């Protein structure tokens with residue numbers, strides 16, 4: 001018997017639960033149990049007592065009280081991309097929403113209803129069939145659910161805001177298994193909280209997004225320069241961006257060059273600087289606008305040009321596929337200053353894995369235009385979000401890569417906006433507390449209802465959690481591993 005074996009009484013109760021569901025209950029030893037508990041980051045190896053593979057809201061409404069009755073912590077899985085592995089919990093109940101991946105687009109209203117198991121590719125493909133899109137991330141296998149609940153940043157954010165700025169409503173099962181719709185008009189406190197507050201306010205069973213006209217063809221792609229040029233190239237794009245239209249978005253990446261066909265073989269595996277860029281508007285206008293950057297200095301190669309937005313959205317998927325060990329940290333930066341660039345380049349030169357990367361996404365524009373307290377997302381003033389992404393395969397190498405990541409994270413703390421992820425880090429790696437993270441933006445009494453969610457379910461020390469059943473790990477981080 002292993003320490004994670006499910007007790008017999010719980011097993012019996014879970015099998016009975018399974019008989020009431022459209023979806024499935026999976027227990028240790030069941031055929032697909034191990035596959036279901038797997039998440040994107042291979043460092044995460046947790047063993048839930050029970051996995052509920054939900055097929056619809058009704059399954060969620062049954063699973064939540066079951067967990068409460070049996071005292072099980074709940075972890076919710078959407079796309080499974082959370083780097084910290086928040087989608088899976090030892091000895092608790094894992095609610096796997098991945099089968100709920102429907103996307104319904106209403107081209108007249110320009111809206112999409114999206115299930116919590118959908119990934120970005122599902123949303124983009126369905127929306128782009130009508131020449132529509134909403135801002136979301138740039139790796140197409142990321143889950144819509146976790147990304148949205150953390151705020152959601154991507155190439156379209158400067159033009160159309162965060163993913164949550166385009167959220168019209170959610171259907172959500174609260175901790176007492178009540179099914180409610182939250183929007184600006186219904187349960188507005190809850191709606192405020194889910195927009196950037198993370199995933200512990202209940203289980204979202206459907207998201208409704210506003211869509212915008214885009215493409216389907218956009219002027220987009222990566223341009224690559226030698227690593228020695230990185231300090232100049234990064235200064236150039238940071239300066240360009242200050243006056244650029246909000247259609248322009250940059251994703252600079254310091255990493256070893258992939259064996260991409262548009263790059264000469266001689267640079268494959270060498271450190272380079274890649275600037276992925278997009279003009280989210282008319283492709284001809286995009287070509288003119290981005291020309292000064294595309295032609296800056298002596299690029300080694302580029303794949304910039306007109307292409308389907310959906311293709312651009314999955315262009316970097318292979319670089320961050322599932323199955324590798326990952327340790328990621330992030331900061332929000334007010335600006336990409338010359339000094340910050342020098343620190344980044346200096347650390348990049350000492351990168352410990354050829355699969356690792358330092359990525360920065362430009363923000364500002366529509367993200368910064370919304371009032372700071374309009375949603376729970378607290379980082380609107382940042383000009384850039386920095387991700388330090390360590391990836392490797394051999395568990396023996398863990399310490400080396402983790403140390404490199406933490407060193408750079410600490411070195412960049414000076415340039416951080418000082419909110420959010422940095423505070424999380426300062427609190428200590430072992431007991432991060434999501435409430436500290438959002439303190440500046442917690443306003444649960446907005447409408448005078450006093451609390452978010454049913455009062456009697458709140459743990460006494462917290463105003464912000466709907467349930468002590470939901471995992472206590474931080475929920476609103478984007479990529480931080482600890």
Ligand SMILES: Cc1cc2nc3c(=O)[nH]c(=O)nc-3n(C[C@H](O)[C@H](O)[C@H](O)COP(=O)(O)OP(=O)(O)OC[C@H]3O[C@@H](n4cnc5c(N)ncnc54)[C@H](O)[C@@H]3O)c2cc1C
Pocket residue numbers: 039040075076077078079080081082083085086087088097116136137138139141142143144145146147148149150151152153154198199200201202203204205320475477478479
């Ligand atoms: C390769 C990669 C690329 C990324 N790119 C971006 C990017 O471009 N932009 C960006 O903003 N972020 C990005 N992220 C971060 C990503 O948004 C978060 O990791 C997010 O948590 C992933 O969502 P998921 O549904 O795939 O994750 P999961 O691990 O399935 O879920 C994460 C957490 O979200 C909550 N959650 C999930 N589903 C529900 C639900 N139905 N109801 C309530 N809570 C729920 C739970 O707390 C869960 O533990 C990226 C991450 C990776 C690994």
